[in-house]
Amino acid sequence: MNEPALKRGLVVSLVVNLFLVCSIAGGAWRWWASERAATAAAMAAQPRGLRFAADELSADQRRAFRVGLRDARRDAAPSLQAARDGRQEVLRLLGAPELDRAAVADALARTREADKALRARVETSVVDFAATLSPEDRQKLVSGLTRRSTLGLLPPAQPKP
Secondary structure, eight states: OOHHHHHHHHHHHHHHHHHHHHHHHHHHHHHHHHHHHHHHHHHHHSOOSGGGTTTTSOHHHHHHHHHHHHHHHHHTHHHHHHHHHHHHHHHHHHHSSSOOHHHHHHHHHHHHHHHHHHHHHHHHHHHHHHTTSOHHHHHHHHHHHHHHOOSOOOOOOOOOO
16 A cells, blocks of 8 residues: 555544544533533422322322322411412502601511411421321422422431542
């Protein structure tokens, strides 16, 4: 083989190999990015809220949990309405031409008390339900509350390495 043909073959081989390496790297990056996006989408699609905290329990237990929550919310309907009315009052007072700080503070205090009463009723309902569960089922409920609840319960602190 003569030297120009050998150089041409070497250049062609280098170009083909470079194309293959870049194709493999690009495909791997796209696969990694799509897997990461799919994982993020699955996490975002997970339902949130207190009513989904019992999803790991049996169907009868889930039903009892949701009925208890519904009853607690019905019992606390006056507190819920008072909290809504209080928020509307705060917005109305803040939008008034003259700001009455005392009235805003009073409306905020009433709203806060109504929110606390509502929260207390719902939390009591959850505790009452948990008292009926076996220790294993309570662990499942705790897991669901940690992942899906808006009760302000945080997952256990992770030890720092």
